[in-house]
Amino acid sequence: MIQSGTFWLAVLASAVVFWLLPLRFRTGFLALASMGYLATLAPFSVLALAGWTVAFYYLAPRAAGGDGAKNRLLIFLILAILGYLAYFKYIPPLVQAFSPGPTEKQLIIPLGIS
Numbered sequence: 001m002i003q004s005g006t007f008w009l010a011v012l013a014s015a016v017v018f019w020l021l022p023l024r025f026r027t028g029f030l031a032l033a034s035m036g037y038l039a040t041l042a043p044f045s046v047l048a049l050a051g052w053t054v055a056f057y058y059l060a061p062r063a064a065g066g067d068g069a070k071n072r073l074l075i076f077l078i079l080a081i082l083g084y085l086a087y088f089k090y091i092p093p094l095v096q097a098f099s100p101g102p103t104e105k106q107l108i109i110p111l112g113i114s
């Protein structure tokens with residue numbers, strides 16, 4: 001995790017590469033570096049991240065600023081990603097909080113959204 005020297009070496013190398021790249025490649029590099037880091041922590045989560053990235057990259061611009069059907073698509077995408085985050089970040093800690101056992105660690109619910 002972030003306490004390891006390897007993590008900080010990767011962050012430093014990524015920052016250097018990011019600033020050396022031409023502007024048009026920086027966003028893609030940042031996405032790949034983020035997915036690479038996520039792959040070291042939870043390999044299957046990269047598939048979910050890639051799926052959401054593709055969905056928003058291709059569908060959101062087509063849905064923004066349009067008629068009723070396009071607005072519904074954009075609202076659906078936003079609610080879908082918020083539901084996904086809520087399910088995986090907030091529901092498990094809440095379920096653990098109401099299950100029997102020690103409560104010190106169970107009541108800590110993440111407040112930020114990744």
